[in-house]
Structures are given as C-alpha cells and as structure tokens.
Amino acid sequence: MRLSAPRLDRITASPTLATRMLAQRLRAEGRDVLAVSSGEPDFDTPEYIKEAAIAAIRAGATKYTDVAGTRALRQAVAGKFRRDYGIDYTEDEVLVSSGSKQAIFNALLATMVEGDEAIIPSPCWVSYPAIVELAGGTAVIVPCEPAGGYKLAPAQLEAKITARTRWFILNNPCNPTGAAYDADELRELGAVLLRHPEVNILTDDIYDKLTYDGFPTATVVEAEPRLRPRTLTVNGCSKAYAMTGWRIGYAGGPRALISAMEKLQGHSTSNASSIGQAAALAALTGPEESVTAMRETFSRRRDMVVALLNDAQGLLCHKPLGAFYVFPDISACLGKATAGGAYLADDGAFVAALLAEEGVAVVPGSAFLAPGHFRLSFAAPQDMLKEACLRIQRFCGALS
Numbered sequence: 388m389r390l391s392a393p394r395l396d397r398i399t400a401s402p403t404l405a406t407r408m409l410a411q412r413l414r415a416e417g418r419d420v421l422a423v424s425s426g427e428p429d430f431d432t433p434e435y436i437k438e439a440a441i442a443a444i445r446a447g448a449t450k451y452t453d454v455a456g457t458r459a460l461r462q463a464v465a466g467k468f469r470r471d472y473g474i475d476y477t478e479d480e481v482l483v484s485s486g487s488k489q490a491i492f493n494a495l496l497a498t499m500v501e502g503d504e505a506i507i508p509s510p511c512w513v514s515y516p517a518i519v520e521l522a523g524g525t526a527v528i529v530p531c532e533p534a535g536g537y538k539l540a541p542a543q544l545e546a547k548i549t550a551r552t553r554w555f556i557l558n559n560p561c562n563p564t565g566a567a568y569d570a571d572e573l574r575e576l577g578a579v580l581l582r583h584p585e586v587n588i589l590t591d592d593i594y595d596k597l598t599y600d601g602f603p604t605a606t607v608v609e610a611e612p613r614l615r616p617r618t619l620t621v622n623g624c625s626k627a628y629a630m631t632g633w634r635i636g637y638a639g640g641p642r643a644l645i646s647a648m649e650k651l652q653g654h655s656t657s658n659a660s661s662i663g664q665a666a667a668l669a670a671l672t673g674p675e676e677s678v679t680a681m682r683e684t685f686s687r688r689r690d691m692v693v694a695l696l697n698d699a700q701g702l703l704c705h706k707p708l709g710a711f712y713v714f715p716d717i718s719a720c721l722g723k724a725t726a727g728g729a730y731l732a733d734d735g736a737f738v739a740a741l742l743a744e745e746g747v748a749v750v751p752g753s754a755f756l757a758p759g760h761f762r763l764s765f766a767a768p769q770d771m772l773k774e775a776c777l778r779i780q781r782f783c784g785a786l787s
C-alpha cells in the first residue's frame with residue numbers, strides 16, 4: 388500500500404502553517420499563548436470588500452467563472468499593475484488563482500523539468516524551495532548577509548547562474564527579513580539577468596503595499612522592461628487587504644506562460660472562488676484608505692518591536708524595510724540554558740523553550756533556511772506584541 392508518493396519525501400509540511408495551528412490548539416486548550424508567528428494581518432477585511440462579496444452572493448455570482456478569473460477582475464488586476472508600476476498587461480496576460488501560492492505552484496510546475504534549478508535568495512519564505520522540489524527542480528539557495536540588509540548582490544546572482552537555471556525567485560519585500568529592493572537595485576539585478584536570456588524571473592510582490600518610512604516600492608518589469616517577456620509578477624489580496632482566508636492571488640506575465648498556468652489550474656482547482664473574486668474586485672478598485680491605515684499601524688508596531696527586541700539580552704534585531712516580520716539574530720543565546728533548564732542547542736530549541744516557558748509562539752529561522760534566528764510577526768495587536776517582547780526579554784535575560 389502506498390499512501391504517500393516519494394516526491395513528498397522531498398519536502399516537509401509548511402512550518403509557518405504548522406506553528407500557527409499549534410498556537411491555536413494550545414490556546415483552545417486554555418494555555419496562555421501569544422501567537423506572534425503567523426503571516427496574517429490581525430485586522431478584519433474592510434467592510435466595503437465584505438459588502439461586495441455579500442452582494443455577489445445575492446446576485447447569484449455563485450457559479451464557475453473562467454479558469455483564469457472573471458474578466459472584470461483580470462481587468463482590475465491589469466489596472467493595479469498599470470496604476471502602481473506603469474506596466475501594461477492585457478487581461479490575457481493575467482491569471483487569478485486560489486492564493487498567490489497557487490500562482491507560484493502553477494508557474495513552477497508548468498515550466499520545470501527534472502534537473503532544472505531555481506535560484507532563491509535566503510532567508511526565504513518556506514514554500515519556495517518546497518514548490519521547486521515538488522516541481523522536480525532543485526532549489527539553489529543563496530544566503531544573503533545582514534550586513535547587506537539581507538539583500539542579494541548582483542555578483543551573488545551571477546555566480547549561481549548555470550546552464551540549468553530555469554528560474555530566479557525574488558520576494559520583494561521579503562518574508563521573513565523585510566528586505567526590499569528599490570528600482571535601482573532591481574535594475575542592477577536585471578543587468579545580470581539580461582545576460583542570461585534562458586532564466587525566467589518570478590517576483591513575488593505580495594507585500595508591496597507594506598513598506599515603511601516611505602521606502603519606494605518597485606517591481607522587476609517596471610525597473611527593467613526588457614525582462615517583461617520572461618518575468619512573472621505575482622501578487623495577491625491577502626496581506627494588503629487583510630484577506631488571507633479569501634484565497635485570492637494573481638499573476639501577470641507573458642501570454643504563453645499564463646496559458647500554461649491556466650491549463651494546469653483547469654485540471655486542479657478550476658477558477659478561484661467566485662465570491663472571493665468579487666471581493667478582490669472591490670479591493671483592487673476601491674479606496675486605499677484602509678490599506679494606508681493598516682500600513683501606518685504596522686509601521687508603529689515595527690518601531691516598538693524592534694526597540695524592545697534590541698533591549699533583550701543577546702538579540703540583534705534589524706529594522707525591516709517592508710512586510711510585517713522581524714527576524715532577530717539569536718546566535719548569542721545559543722549554547723546556553725533557560726530558566727526552565729532547557730539547553731538551547733539551536734533555533735528550534737530556542738523557539739520550543741520560548742513557547743513552553745513563556746507562552747510565546749514564533750517560527751524558527753531554520754524554516755526560512757536561516758538557522759540562528761526566529762521570525763516574529765507584528766501582524767498582531769500592539770498590546771500582545773508588547774507583552775510578547777517583554778516575555779522574550781525575560782526569557783533571554785534568564786539564560787545562563
């Protein structure tokens with residue numbers, strides 16, 4: 388009897404989702420757990436978006452749509468790309484999927500063959516290497532240093548490109564480090580990529596609305612239009628509009644790639660939820676005040692969390708330019724014992740002891756291919772964040 392195919396042995400279950408579910412289970416059991424682990428805005432979906440979904444249900448928009456999404460939504464996605472980046476995609480160059488994760492999955496599965504490589508700067512979001520491996524490819528991880536703001540330098544990219552490189556995957560701004568690339572930095576990476584016409588570029592811009600201190604958001608095709616024929620621009624509604632549960636992601640790219648992705652999606656999930664699409668249409672065509680308000684709140688929380696964590700003994704916390712995570716370096720804490728008697732051999736032990744002894748749930752850095760760190764999400768209420776940071780200070784202060 389085979390209940391799991393060998394290809395699944397190449398990956399582990401999503402650690403971000405696992406941590407979220409563990410924290411929820413412990414809370415349901417009555418434990419005092421502060422869940423500051425999840426990449427999910429704590430805000431409710433704005434009212435005008437919910438109303439649009441309710442109206443869609445009432446109007447009977449409860450049937451299949453085109454696999455690639457309703458025309459209205461694809462036009463709205465094209466409008467977003469035009470408005471925010473000055474890039475022109477036709478509706479045939481846009482695909483709507485069940486979360487941006489599915490868009491990435493579609494793209495890699497549709498294009499990679501055994502032996503192909505995908506270059507991924509790290510620390511990186513947990514699912515990029517897993518999706519590459521599931522697609523039969525090999526993830527080529529390029530560690531990026533804190534001294535460089537955890538950003539990939541053009542020479543690092545150049546050094547990793549081989550005849551087997553099929554994709555370069557960029558997350559801008561980055562989960563978990565908050566590193567963000569402006570147009571000049573993207574142009575410099577683009578100059579390398581122009582020399583390698585066989586490499587496709589996947590830019591995951593899901594956090595593009597969430598940059599701080601006026602950091603100028605940019606995307607690859609905007610910065611280097613000559614890369615347009617081989618770039619897939621991925622985004623979604625989850626983070627900017629607090630719509631994680633609606634599962635609406637989207638991508639713009641060359642027609643041939645979008646149609647390959649559509650073919651694949653037509654045999655897996657078909658269209659994304661018709662109701663979710665109606666909500667996404669309202670999000671992408673509606674007022675942006677709620678996004679601005681959420682960004683300002685995230686910005687205040689970021690400043691508080693960075694200050695409090697830098698006051699914790701042994702932690703080194705950089706200030707993220709975007710997204711809603713901090714990713715402190717905890718290497719000075721490793722090799723020590725906690726007040727509860729646990730030995731901190733690595734970041735996994737640190738995170739487990741922090742949860743057991745202080746009831747604070749965060750994600751270990753090794754999940755993002757960066758051991759010696761943890762990720763804390765500041766997409767949580769200010770009071771909870773403050774309490775979590777104070778508990779982390781107490782935990783670190785008691786190490787010996």
Ligand code: GLU
Nearest residue numbers: 401403404425426427562
């Ligand atoms: N992207 C979010 C995170 O990193 C949501 C969970 C996931 O899809 O990994 O926490």
